[in-house]
Amino acid sequence: MDKWLSHPTALKIISVLLGVLLFAVVHIDPETAPQATVSSVDTSALEAVTIEPIGLDEEKYVLTAMEPTVVRLVVEGSISNLRKNTPLDYVVNVDLTNVKPGIQELPLTLKLPKGIEEVELSPRQVTVQIEEIVSKTFDAQVIIEGQPAEGYVAGTPQVLSEGGNVVGVTLPRDDMDKVGLVAVTMNVEGAVKSVENKKAKIVVYDTEGQEISNAIVQPSTLHVETKITRPYKQVPVQIRYTGTLADNLSLVSVTPEMDQVTVYAEQSVLDTITVYGGAVLDLSKVKQSGTVKVKTTPVDGIEAVNPAELELAVIVEGTTTKRLSNLPITIIGTEDGMTADIASPASGTIDLVIGGAESVLRNVSAEDVTVIAKIDGLEAGTHTIALELELPSYVQPILSEGQTLSATVEILDESASADEQEELEVGGAQTEPPDGDRGDSGSASGGSSGDGETDAASGNGGTSGNAGGALNEARLAASGQSGRVTAA
Incomplete structure (x- = not known):
């Protein structure tokens, strides 16, 4: 065996077999390194x-439409890179720099994470619609919703913002042409007092009443208020007086800054109110001509008055007197079937001294004064009647001490027999003035009061006071009024 292994040929054969075995181990085994390297790349x-649009000049233009809004993207990279990136890391843009209004197609651009490559992008273009932005000012309206509590009414809404109700609206040109209303809304349902909203949202509506949601409004809110009050109406102002002027002064005129005021009350009360008489001028505080402020106090069931005070232009002058002669006495109140004549004074006239400012008396003549004998409800016979005076504004009678203004009236019943009439003429007794028409010499009927306060409407009313023979005493608390004066 040792001899065979040491033979050169045997060594060559063994070397070839070992090489084949090594090749098989490296290239045929599926778990080898070359196979793992191929599988690390994925899509x-x-x-x-x-x-995402970029580059648009948003002060001039707005992107109103884009089709499509999303794309399909296929990318390739290592498994580790693909796993560590989220969909937000893949950016697809359409560049809107230098675009003009209109519809146009633009290419898409792609930004990929490091180590990632594009395989597919679909589509590669997008259609966009660009519109020009315009701005315009509008007067914002206040829309009231709901109804106040029963017996209350909603007043006219008011915008309390510093800039008023003028607001600016920015919209694409096409949308701006559709604007129908710019308004804020206030709900007053069941309210019994004023409703206020310091930050009421401004909404832009089109001509069909639908909100235009993409409108930019400046300012975006308003400070608004709606008064909730009792029913109200405007009525003429009637100035009332209290106190007396100084000895040497008389009224020339009292002119309120406005002829009417607004009064608030329950509807049943409001229906009965024809004039407002709660503004009272204290004459004792008037020392010279000028402007005087008086409060508008609620009276006669009135709950509130607007304005809360009035300015009165008061003009006074030195006092003087004037004598009017042969003023005819007019009888009123004669009943059907009766006649009445003045028995005394026989002339049927009286002489009267009047007092007031020189500029006022200068224009007063006998034709401006009416002397009245009222016989309403009196039976046939002879009666002494307290006379009533109708005088021009700011004029009063001046009566010496003990002087009275009265007349004897003879009333005949024409339907009675001659014998009955003769009996009445022989046996008839003088009748004292009714209690309502009696008083101190120079006292006034119609509007007088124990505290010296007097009513006047548009310069007409009654006067009150005590003559006492002196000019100051004869100047009545309502020295600035015309009206009917009764003097016993």
Whole structure:
């Protein structure tokens, strides 16, 4: 055996067999290294990668449409690289730099992670629609929703924002042409007091009332308020007076800054209100001409008044007097079937001294004064009647101490027999003035009050006071009014 192994030919044969065996071990075994190296490379398919637009000048244009919005992407790389990257690492862009308004096709660009290569991108182009952006200002409206509680009403909404209700709206040109309304909404359902919203959202609506959601609004909110009040209406202002002017002063005019005010009350109360008389001017505080502020106090069931105070332009002048002669006495209130005549004074007229500012009295004549004898409800016979005076604004009667304004009226019943009428004429007694028409000399009826307060509407009303023979005492608390004065 040793001899055979040492033979050169035998050694060559053995060497060949060993070489074949080694080759088989390396190249035929499926678990060998060359087979593992081939299997480390793989591919991955991403079915919906989002296309991201870049480069658009968003101050001028807006991308309104893009088709498609996703693409299919197949990539290749090592298994380790494929596993460590997420779909967000694969970026597909469409470059909108320098684009113009309109519809156009643009190529896609691809950004892949390191170690990853593109196999397939589908599609490679995208269709985009670009529109020009325009801005426009609108007056935002306030829309009221719901109803206040029963017995209350919603006033006109107010925008309290510093810039008012003007807002700017930015939209694509085509959408801007569809804008129908820019508004905020306030809900007042069941409210019994004012509703306020400091950050009411502004919404843009198209002509069909649908919200345009892509509108950019500046500012985006408004500060708004809606007053919830009782029912209200506007009525004329009636200035009332209290106190008296100084001895040497008389009113020329009292003019409120506005002729009407808004009063709030329950509807049943509101229906009965025709004039507002809660503004009272204290004449004792008026020392010269000028502007005086008075509060508008709620009266006669009124719950609130707007405005809360009034400015009155008050003009005063020195006091003077004027005598009017032969003022005819007018009888009113004669019932059917009766006649009435003035028995005393026989002339049927009186003389009267009036007082007031010189500029006022200058234009007053006998035609401006009416002397009235009211006989309503009196029976046939002879009666002494307290006379009533209708005087111009800011004029008052001046009566000396003990002087009265009265007349004797003879009332005849024409339907009675001659004998009955004669009996009435012989036996008729004088009748004192009714309690409502009696008082101190110079006292006024119609609007007078024990505290010296007097009503006046548009310069008309009554006066009150005590003559006492002195000019200051004769100046009534309502020295600035025209009206009907009763003097016993």
